[in-house]
Amino acid sequence: MSAVVLERVTRSYPGGVRALDDVSLTVPAGSFVAVMGPSGSGKSTLMHCAAGLDAPDSGRVLVGGTEIGSLNETRRTELRRERVGFVFQAYNLVPSLTVEENITLPLRLAGAPADRQWLTTLAERVGLTGMLARRPAELSGGQQQRAAIARALITRPAVVFGDEPTGALDLRTARGVLALLRDLVDGLGQTVVMVTHDPGAAAHADRALVMADGRIVDTIEKPAAGYLAERLTTLETE
Ligand SMILES: Nc1ncnc2c1ncn2[C@@H]1O[C@H](COP(=O)(O)OP(=O)(O)OP(=O)(O)O)[C@@H](O)[C@H]1O
Numbered sequence: 001m002s003a004v005v006l007e008r009v010t011r012s013y014p015g016g017v018r019a020l021d022d023v024s025l026t027v028p029a030g031s032f033v034a035v036m037g038p039s040g041s042g043k044s045t046l047m048h049c050a051a052g053l054d055a056p057d058s059g060r061v062l063v064g065g066t067e068i069g070s071l072n073e074t075r076r077t078e079l080r081r082e083r084v085g086f087v088f089q090a091y092n093l094v095p096s097l098t099v100e101e102n103i104t105l106p107l108r109l110a111g112a113p114a115d116r117q118w119l120t121t122l123a124e125r126v127g128l129t130g131m132l133a134r135r136p137a138e139l140s141g142g143q144q145q146r147a148a149i150a151r152a153l154i155t156r157p158a159v160v161f162g163d164e165p166t167g168a169l170d171l172r173t174a175r176g177v178l179a180l181l182r183d184l185v186d187g188l189g190q191t192v193v194m195v196t197h198d199p200g201a202a203a204h205a206d207r208a209l210v211m212a213d214g215r216i217v218d219t220i221e222k223p224a225a226g227y228l229a230e231r232l233t234t235l236e237t238e
Pocket of ligand 1: 013014015017018019037038039040041042043044045046
């Protein structure tokens with residue numbers, strides 16, 4: 001099963017920038033993929049197209065087997081809400097809600113029933129058992145990001161996209177969050193696609209895709225941080 005498939009996706013912006021240039025990609029379910037590349041290489045555009053936040057000019061995008069382009073706007077929003085999870089650099093938790101209310105918010109937005117057992121499992125997995133009644137301000141940065149990760153997983157999405165999910169965290173806390181993402185892939189079979197500038201973060205993934213000028217120029221299995229850092233330095237100075 002493939003969680004995400006891109007087939008010959010092209011996306012240009014006014015002014016002629018080809019942010020994605022004929023990109024094809026298959027993300028197997030239950031795998032952890034890191035997307036790297038110099039600034040402006042197309043990482044965000046790739047993620048936005050893969051998540052149905054942006055529509056390609058040509059090519060096809062499938063999430064959990066459903067072709068996004070075939071859906072109308074309402075169905076596309078529903079698919080995004082139910083089948084795609086997001087984790088950003090800024091945790092985007094609602095300050096006035098408790099941690100539990102934040103985590104279960106996507107279910108309420110989707111009009112889906114609460115799933116106590118899944119909430120309990122997730123809280124345990126992300127290490128927030130006993131903190132569910134707190135407000136986000138009463139959590140550390142790492143704990144807030146863990147809550148955001150639990151929120152991304154509450155709908156049992158086909159894929160979770162991370163946009164620099166550890167960008168705001170200190171090194172040690174970041175490593176903890178990356179170990180958690182790894183654990184969610186290994187333990188729950190979750191699929192994770194993470195955009196990052198940090199080779200050390202990408203080294204937690206099963207595979208790193210390296211982008212340059214709107215194309216995937218390298219696919220590295222079991223990436224090592226040192227090798228990735230070198231590869232990126234070469235691209236940035238080319
Ligand atoms: N809304 C837009 N309008 C015009 N050009 C855009 C727009 N968004 C992105 N671009 C251009 O498309 C290209 C790819 O941008 P994108 O944001 O996908 O790159 P990125 O790899 O995510 O960069 P960064 O690492 O700096 O976030 C860049 O040349 C960028 O300037």
